[in-house]
Amino acid sequence: MYRILKKEVLSDVTKLMEVQAPHVARKARAGQFIIVRIDEQGERIPLTIADYNREAGAITIIFQEVGKSTMQLGKMEPGDELSSFAGPLGHPTDIENYGTIVCVGGGVGIAPIYPIARSLKEAGNTVISIIGARNKSLLFWEEKMRAVSDELIVCTDDGSHGRKSLVTEPLKELLEDKDRKVARVWAIGPAIMMKFVSLATKPYDVPTTVSLNTIMIDGTGMCGGCRVLLDSGAQFVCVDGPEFDAHKVDWGSLLSRLQFYRDEERKAVEQWEHKCKLEGAIAEGGK
């Protein structure tokens, strides 16, 4: 069992947790992920490592409540325990001094882009970061990102904070700017955002790395459920990734595969909300 040490509410639907998992914290590096299972009935949920503290043996995860499991996780509190916590999984990010790089984090993707930006900065890169979300209430870690970036651009879709635009707009301007000489781009966020970042950087031939969040089960290369189609054939995101060259990814196939269990996910959420309501009502009645 793995104890939750700390919880922070970053936005209505985004939560941060620090979990006691010394076996993972020992070696965790930017770009890797963990698999968590809440309880005996739980599914195996892959989450990117947002931060780690080797001395304390703790791993920070950040998640958006998008389905039944993440909603349930969001209700847990410090002191509660998780059934499984395996990792660190996947390859870490290749950190080198590339020159000027752009880190794009969209929505909950701001969490995993943070340790990458930090490591790239420590390696001597000039780091320009772009973070974005649908609206102000979904943004988080602005100051943390600013602290590890030479320049930070904040966008929201509705203009409620920072610039009113998608993350791809400032990205294109940076790529256009000949003085900037952008050597590489990292992008983490919703699949559709990563697709458009990929389309944006392609004409400029700037190497672009994305971290894919396909559906996973074991996370150890045993099921192939996480496979992604690259121009060279299928690869397993959990062992070959999670980072891939964005320009080689078949985005159509990726987006369609993410939808496969949508009906089941909806059903699970309905059932969960119903159960929470019932429990709430019983608690009310008991007063």
Added chain:
Amino acid sequence: MAELSQKERMKIKRHDMPNQDQFVRRGNYDEVALGYSLETAREEAERCIQCKEPKCVQGCPVGVLIPQFIKALREGDMIKAVEWMKVKNNLPAICGRVCPQETQCEGNCILRKKGEPVAIGRLERFVGDYELAHRTCPLEKAPLTGKKVAVVGSGPAGITCAVDLGREGHKVTLFESLHGPGGVLVYGIPEFRLPKSVVFGEINYAVECLGIEIKVDHVIGRTFTLDELLNEYDAVFLGTGAGLPSFMRIPGINLNGVMSANEFLTRVNLMKGYLFPEYDTPVKVGKKVAVIGAGNVAMDSVRCSLRLQALQAQKSGENSGEVHMVYRRSRAEVPAREEEFHHAEEEGVIFDFLTNPLEILGDEKGNVRGMRCIRMQLGEPDKSGRRSPIPIEGSEFEMEVDTVIMALGTSPNPLVFVDAEGLERTKYGTAVADNETGRTKKPRVWAGGDVVTGAATVISAMGAGKRAATDISRFLKGEAPW
């Protein structure tokens, strides 16, 4: 019972296994084969003619002392039967249920030439179940040696190795990447064929008696590397299995509705997807499922598909659908256990023999809508002695399906080899290890089971775990230096 003559023994007919009704069982996940009663088991045991040179034992990969345990059983001495069994086989309740007896012990039984072989597998299961329920043969532990061994992977190879080392008094830590132990016995083989209570019964008992420590959620190659384990432990055994699925190299494999048998079976068995939404992991099959392959994995996939369809139909009130098994060779070459084939047939699987998919077809949303296939015929036997399938020109046709499950074999899990310098591998990805001792090319590292042989059987994995444990123990005592 009075002592029978050989002739009288041979007149007794082989006893059928009582099974759950074929129509009822389609709608549940309960065990199909219900097991012999003591009376039936003793009567079946009377059929054994106690050969002087028992051929059955030669057919068994671990050489179970078959005539001895059967004799004790028919004399009603269960304690003795268990003792004989446990000399060579740690996990009889498991092996009795899943071994391919028809090509091993029963395949060699003398009575088979004249009629039907003694039901050795069913008797083995009976003895194993007796031991599970009564624990007449406790696991005893030798005085502690102060040596530490890491066993990686908790399938039959790893469990057997851990238990034998624990009995010798070594301190054993079992590392498992998934959230629970058992390997294929838990994530692959379904409940209706091997109840998980049997597997956990064996594992928990070993942990309790021998103080084996199990560390789940530890992925060797990531959480710790092999070299890190070697710094901490005196010896390391790798029983990491062959779980990496292969996909056919045909167009359409990334469509929605195409999955590996491993994914499908893991969702169903390990994650209990058939109990969704009580359990969180969904699993879905459509109305027309095609499973490609005809091994045990394919058999388990068709039978799980049938059950899921029946459960879905019970909820929706619609009819349940069809499950096809698509195999490029013919009935005679089917590699699965005979009993599984028979059960699948009874449960209503449709077999498409001599058929090979060429392409999986998708609709505009990226979902599977069909499969383009070609008919095959059998040519000359190839190197393996099996007749190789040859496509019949012009015989292409389309099959309407919405789910495709690939059960085409697997290769070793790759992660354990990460940063494991000196651990030699073959071009098939299997670890190179000595067949007798299990020693790899890397000092103080042993390996056995599917990681060495490629996908094989429970009993051969168990045998390899046992042989390695013997050698590791000798090494640790200084009797067999590296």
